């Protein structure tokens with residue numbers, strides 16, 4: 805059977821900070837990068853969507869996400885994949901929120917058994933890189949093989965094709 809890959813991602817559209825200015829966007833940075841990946845390799849995609857999404861207003865979202873991190877919340881997701889059994893590789897993509905991944909990604913990770921699966925973390929951010937997200941993924945997905953992640957500057961997401969290609973090929977997916 806062919807090895808199967810799942811691109812599981814969290815991404816927020818609406819107001820965000822781009823090189824010193826606030827802008828409203830229809831598609832979030834992480835989702836843009838996931839689109840590039842889906843163009844390059846055969847994979848299924850799953851978008852993590854919160855039942856109570858963060859505010860479209862950037863400054864409000866910042867506070868809401870900080871609160872969720874501080875309280876170690878598990879924001880409820882609108883849906884979940886039925887199973888991840890068919891996948892041997894999961895590309896887990898998310899923005900850096902306060903130095904790690906959004907808590908909705910933790911909700912996702914805790915839902916499944918990742919033992920024996922390979923996780924490729926991808927984190928868009930504005931300077932903090934992967935933060936502690938790789939370590940945190942290992943904590944919430946025990947038994948998974950967590951590869952070295954790819955950090956992408958969020959505001960440059962549309963230009964990430966080269967580094968994404970390299971990373972996929974380093975990991976045997978391209």
Ligand SMILES: Cc1cc2nc3c(=O)[nH]c(=O)nc-3n(C[C@H](O)[C@H](O)[C@H](O)COP(=O)(O)O)c2cc1C
Pocket residue numbers: 814815816817820821831832833834835865866867869870898899900901902903904928929930931932933957958959
């Ligand atoms: C709640 C929140 C917290 C953030 N915290 C950080 C941070 O700690 N470090 C960083 O470099 N960027 C931070 N950012 C910027 C985002 O990581 C960046 O804009 C990312 O590309 C957004 O991805 P998205 O458009 O897919 O949601 C933060 C953004 C938000 C909304």
